[in-house]
Amino acid sequence: MSLKIDPWSAPKTLDYERLLKVFGIRPFKELIPLFTEKGIPLSLHMRRGIIFGHRDLDRIINAYSRGEKVAVLTGFMPSGRFHFGHKMTADQLIYYQRLGFKVFVALADAEAFAVRRLPRSEIVRIGIEEYVANLIALGLDAEKTVFYFQTNRGTPYYRLIQLFSGKVTMSEMEAIYGDLTPGKVMAAFTQASDILHVELPEYGGYKHVVVPVGADQDPHLRLARDLADRMKGVVDLLPPASTYHTLIPGLDGAKMSSSRPDYTIFLTDPPELARRKLMAALTGGRPTAEEQRRLGGMPDKCVVFQLYRYHLVPDDETLRAIREECETGRILCGPCKRRAADMLVEFLRDHQEKLKSAVEVARRVVEPPSF
Amino acid sequence: MSLKIDPWSAPKTLDYERLLKVFGIRPFKELIPLFTEKGIPLSLHMRRGIIFGHRDLDRIINAYSRGEKVAVLTGFMPSGRFHFGHKMTADQLIYYQRLGFKVFVALADAEAFAVRRLPRSEIVRIGIEEYVANLIALGLDAEKTVFYFQTNRGTPYYRLIQLFSGKVTMSEMEAIYGDLTPGKVMAAFTQASDILHVELPEYGGYKHVVVPVGADQDPHLRLARDLADRMKGVVDLLPPASTYHTLIPGLDGAKMSSSRPDYTIFLTDPPELARRKLMAALTGGRPTAEEQRRLGGMPDKCVVFQLYRYHLVPDDETLRAIREECETGRILCGPCKRRAADMLVEFLRDHQEKLKSAVEVARRVVEPPSF
Numbered sequence: 001m002s003l004k005i006d007p008w009s010a011p012k013t014l015d016y017e018r019l020l021k022v023f024g025i026r027p028f029k030e031l032i033p034l035f036t037e038k039g040i041p042l043s044l045h046m047r048r049g050i051i052f053g054h055r056d057l058d059r060i061i062n063a064y065s066r067g068e069k070v071a072v073l074t075g076f077m078p079s080g081r082f083h084f085g086h087k088m089t090a091d092q093l094i095y096y097q098r099l100g101f102k103v104f105v106a107l108a109d110a111e112a113f114a115v116r117r118l119p120r121s122e123i124v125r126i127g128i129e130e131y132v133a134n135l136i137a138l139g140l141d142a143e144k145t146v147f148y149f150q151t152n153r154g155t156p157y158y159r160l161i162q163l164f165s166g167k168v169t170m171s172e173m174e175a176i177y178g179d180l181t182p183g184k185v186m187a188a189f190t191q192a193s194d195i196l197h198v199e200l201p202e203y204g205g206y207k208h209v210v211v212p213v214g215a216d217q218d219p220h221l222r223l224a225r226d227l228a229d230r231m232k233g234v235v236d237l238l239p240p241a242s243t244y245h246t247l248i249p250g251l252d253g254a255k256m257s258s259s260r261p262d263y264t265i266f267l268t269d270p271p272e273l274a275r276r277k278l279m280a281a282l283t284g285g286r287p288t289a290e291e292q293r294r295l296g297g298m299p300d301k302c303v304v305f306q307l308y309r310y311h312l313v314p315d316d317e318t319l320r321a322i323r324e325e326c327e328t329g330r331i332l333c334g335p336c337k338r339r340a341a342d343m344l345v346e347f348l349r350d351h352q353e354k355l356k357s358a359v360e361v362a363r364r365v366v367e368p369p370s371f
Numbered sequence: 372m373s374l375k376i377d378p379w380s381a382p383k384t385l386d387y388e389r390l391l392k393v394f395g396i397r398p399f400k401e402l403i404p405l406f407t408e409k410g411i412p413l414s415l416h417m418r419r420g421i422i423f424g425h426r427d428l429d430r431i432i433n434a435y436s437r438g439e440k441v442a443v444l445t446g447f448m449p450s451g452r453f454h455f456g457h458k459m460t461a462d463q464l465i466y467y468q469r470l471g472f473k474v475f476v477a478l479a480d481a482e483a484f485a486v487r488r489l490p491r492s493e494i495v496r497i498g499i500e501e502y503v504a505n506l507i508a509l510g511l512d513a514e515k516t517v518f519y520f521q522t523n524r525g526t527p528y529y530r531l532i533q534l535f536s537g538k539v540t541m542s543e544m545e546a547i548y549g550d551l552t553p554g555k556v557m558a559a560f561t562q563a564s565d566i567l568h569v570e571l572p573e574y575g576g577y578k579h580v581v582v583p584v585g586a587d588q589d590p591h592l593r594l595a596r597d598l599a600d601r602m603k604g605v606v607d608l609l610p611p612a613s614t615y616h617t618l619i620p621g622l623d624g625a626k627m628s629s630s631r632p633d634y635t636i637f638l639t640d641p642p643e644l645a646r647r648k649l650m651a652a653l654t655g656g657r658p659t660a661e662e663q664r665r666l667g668g669m670p671d672k673c674v675v676f677q678l679y680r681y682h683l684v685p686d687d688e689t690l691r692a693i694r695e696e697c698e699t700g701r702i703l704c705g706p707c708k709r710r711a712a713d714m715l716v717e718f719l720r721d722h723q724e725k726l727k728s729a730v731e732v733a734r735r736v737v738e739p740p741s742f
Contacts, residue, residue: 110530114537120605151530158529159481159522159740165557166485173553182544185556186536202741234491235742369530370573371606 019215023222025053025244034058038065043095045088045245047316048309051212055221056241063208064099071206072096073240074213075106075194078127079116080258081266082134084311085248090138091311092212092243093145102206103145106194107131109369110150114183124149124368129359132366134267137351137358142365150190152369156202160193160235161186167230168223176219188223195224195240210241218244248310249303251281268352271345278304278341284326285333297326297333304333304340312343390586394593396424396615405429409436414466416459416616418687419680422583426592427612434579435470442577443467444611445584446477446565449498450487451629452637453505455682456619461509462682463583463614464516473577474516477565478502480740481521485554495520495739500730503737505638508722508729513736521561523740527573531564531606532557538601539594547590559594566595566611581612589615619681620674622652639723642716649675649712655697656704668697668704675704675711683714 019025028051035042038061045051064070074089097103107127112118118126127149136142168189170180177184198206211221225239250256250263257264265274284298284305299305305326313319325331390396399422406413409432416422435441445460468474478498483489489497498520507513539560541551548555569577582592596610621627621634628635636645655673657663670676676697684690696702 110533110536113534117537120534151533152526155523155525155529156741158526158532159742161529162481162522162557162561163484163491165481166488166554168553170552181541182539182556182560183537185553186533186560189553189557190533370527371530 019053019218019244023218025055025218028052028054028057028243031058031061034061040065040099043092044314045092045310048319050088050310051092051243051245053215053244054242055225056239057210057243060208060210060241064101068208069102069204069206070100070208070210071102071104071198071204072210072212073104073106073195073198074211075108075191076127076131077108077112077116078123078131079112079118080126080130081261081268082130083256083258083264083266084307085256085264086131086134087138087267088245088248088310089212090135090140092245093135094139096210097141097144101210102198102204103140104194104198105132105135105140105145105147106191107147107149107366108187108191108194110190111183111187115181115187120369120371128362128366128368130268132362133355133359134351136361137267137354142358142361145365147362147366149366149369150194152367153197154202156200157193157197160197160200161189163231163234164189164192164227167227172223176223188220191220192224192227195221196228196237199237200235207238208241209238210243212243212245214247215244216247218242248306251277251303253282253301253303265344267348268355269348271348271352274348275341275345278307278344279337281307281337283333283337289332292332293329296329297331297336299323299326302326302333304337307340307344312340312347390424390589390615394589396426396589399423399425399428399614402429402432405432409433411436411470414463415685416463416681419690421459421681422463422614422616424586424615425613426596427610428581428614431579431581431612435472439579440473440575440577441471441579441581442473442475442569442575443581443583444475444477444566444569445582446479446562447498447502448479448483448487449494449502450483450489451497451501452632452639453501454627454629454635454637455678456627456635457502457505458509458638459616459619459681460583461506461511463616464506465510467581468512468515472581473569473575474511475565475569476503476506476511476516476518478518478520478737479558479562479565481561482554482558486552486558491740491742499733499737499739501639503733504726504730507732508638508725513729513732516736518733518737520737520740521565523738524568525573527571528564528568531568531571532560534602534605535560535563535598538598543594547594559591562591563595563598566592567599567608570608571606578609579612580609581614583614583616585618586615587618589613619677622648622674624653624672624674636715638719639726640719642719642723645719646712646716649678649715650708652678652708654704654708660703663703664700667700668702668707670694670697673697673704675708678711678715683711683718 060070072093093103109123109127112123113120132147173180195211197203198209221242228237228239231237248256250260252263265277281303284302286292286295308319308322431441443464464474480494480498483494484491503518544551566582568574569580592613599608599610602608619627621631623634636648652674654675655669657666679690679693
């Protein structure tokens with residue numbers, strides 16, 4: 001579509017401007033005074049500008065500080081392996097959970113079946129052992145989180161899907177999704193129900209819901225917001241709030257994705273394999289060591305620095321020091337990569353140790369569909 | 372579509388040939404020896420050639436005579452008033468129920484909302500007070516029948532809808548439904564699940580299901596049969612059996628429909644209004660009384676005779692005598708209509724008396740959706 005957002009651009013580019021201007025997303029930084037006033041800590045991704053935009057998050061924060069019920073919701077399509085792109089969403093869920101938000105995680109098994117054409121048993125296995133288990137190992141509290149498969153969510157959730165279908169035209173669907181298949185039509189309404197059903201009393205009546213997404217996912221949020229509006233008189237739904245983040249790039253600077261395993265670090269990669277992948281990553285280095293010592297490296301163009309920034313370095317002061325070392329030319333890419341690789345290997349070893357028991361927990365807390 | 376079946380043609384016309392030749396529907400009369408052999412009485416509509424075709428009904432009859440579980444299913448869109456066209460389907464359900472078949476009645480509230488855009492509360496009221504109540508008053512045993520709203524049917528039913536959506540292309544849908552809307556896409560899969568979900572263990576595991584429909588409904592049956600086939604390896608579904616009937620014409624010889632109230636007799640019409648409608652009906656009479664006495668009337672072109680044949684005269688010998696009186700010119704259209712009107716008025720008075728308590732029963736046995 002003409003206004004297609006490129007999710008891989010940095011927030012400084014034209015597309016970011018477009019999101020803010022054309023789609024009415026507000027800059028996240030406008031909310032920082034509100035967080036400060038309410039005494040709510042910012043998340044790592046908020047502090048670092050990775051979460052750059054939002055819709056209605058102020059409403060959610062105000063409701064939260066009044067002690068009202070608030071929730072955060074996301075969905076994963078169980079069709080590949082859990083990687084550092086997914087981890088970023090996980091980190092956001094954990095942040096909100098620790099503030100006291102209710103967490104809902106949809107496993108988009110219907111979509112994986114209809115659109116990706118995977119076998120059902122494989123979808124269910126991946127959903128539990130790959131997605132839910134990794135989320136738990138990362139620190140999501142399994143007992144306080146609602147994990148569900150889309151095909152296993154109960155009648156009122158499906159009623160929304162059915163009723164939504166009368167409220168949208170084919171042209172509106174095509175504007176959002178391009179070429180349509182019956183599976184995509186179904187997936188669109190199912191996703192809208194994922195976002196909105198938690199407002200129903202049957203699912204806890206969470207009227208204040210935030211959905212953290214990449215900028216490319218905004219069309220889904222706009223559909224959900226429109227549907228909330230169009231259901232007036234049928235069922236009372238508030239439009240969801242959302243936040244928008246830039247996506248961590250793959251190791252070659254292009255997309256991080258399960259379908260590009262050489263450029264994607266999975267949380268179940270053997271640590272030494274992950275080290276080798278990282279050592280081959282694109283950096284923001286100069287053509288020669290001499291030049292780099294003189295001019296400094298370019299961390300904002302460096303995939304390794306993005307790994308530090310998104311994931312490996314929780315402490316802001318340490319991250320600032322790494323940036324300075326790079327920009328002043330005090331460290332070259334080789335040793336910097338080795339340091340990142342050491343951090344990565346340590347993270348993966350620790351995570352994979354936690355994952356062993358997390359798989360057992362995941363099998364216990366998620367109800368698999370009967371077929 | 373090019374092979375569109377005209378449901379209003381008599382079974383002798385070209386379209387009937389087409390159904391049998393192009394779509395592989397079998398003539399019903401081929402099954403009469405099987406019914407005789409198994410000692411199963413034919414229904415009024417079977418005996419009179421109104422049910423003219425079938426698919427796989429022999430499989431259902433054989434399963435029935437082996438003592439296996441068998442079911443009959445139909446759906447009504449709760450968007451108008453219950454008329455004599457609906458009664459014909461009701462009569463078939465009652466016939467199968469008295470043989471011992473399990474009866475399922477879907478109330479297509481999702482479709483009424485998405486396609487007809489009626490308010491939800493009105494849809495639910497019509498479903499219960501108009502459709503279910505009339506079915507019960509006609510003799511369907513409320514305690515032995517499963518009546519359900521499409522938006523209230525539970526998770527495995529919806530899972531089928533979601534999974535089906537990955538198994539059909541947009542072109543296939545368009546070939547069946549013409550111009551698509553999201554609501555029609557949803558309605559198509561929902562109807563397929565209506566037909567197939569009763570095979571799931573969660574709904575009784577009825578693997579032998581017959582769906583009695585008008586010839587115009589065959590595209591839905593073909594979709595359901597294809598889907599049963601394409602779900603192999605996911606869930607085990609047998610294709611549904613079906614029977615095909617000609618439709619009773621409206622009082623002007625065209626379509627009987629809620630949207631044409633002057634030409635449609637509703638089961639809740641005040642009896643004297645129904646009498647007036649019938650007295651204005653198209654008959655198979657000749658231009659003059661003299662001619663009619665000489666040449667006889669044409670009962671096969673007469674809407675009043677069709678009312679006798681489909682509904683008012685259960686006894687075959689009586690019906691034969693009426694035909695003979697007409698064809699030999701012994702009775703003219705005026706007195707014949709008055710006789711039919713008397714029968715109709717008597718039927719309606721009796722039915723409407725039963726309807727009073729049936730509405731109460733309907734409210735008790737059907738669970739309305741919560742929104």
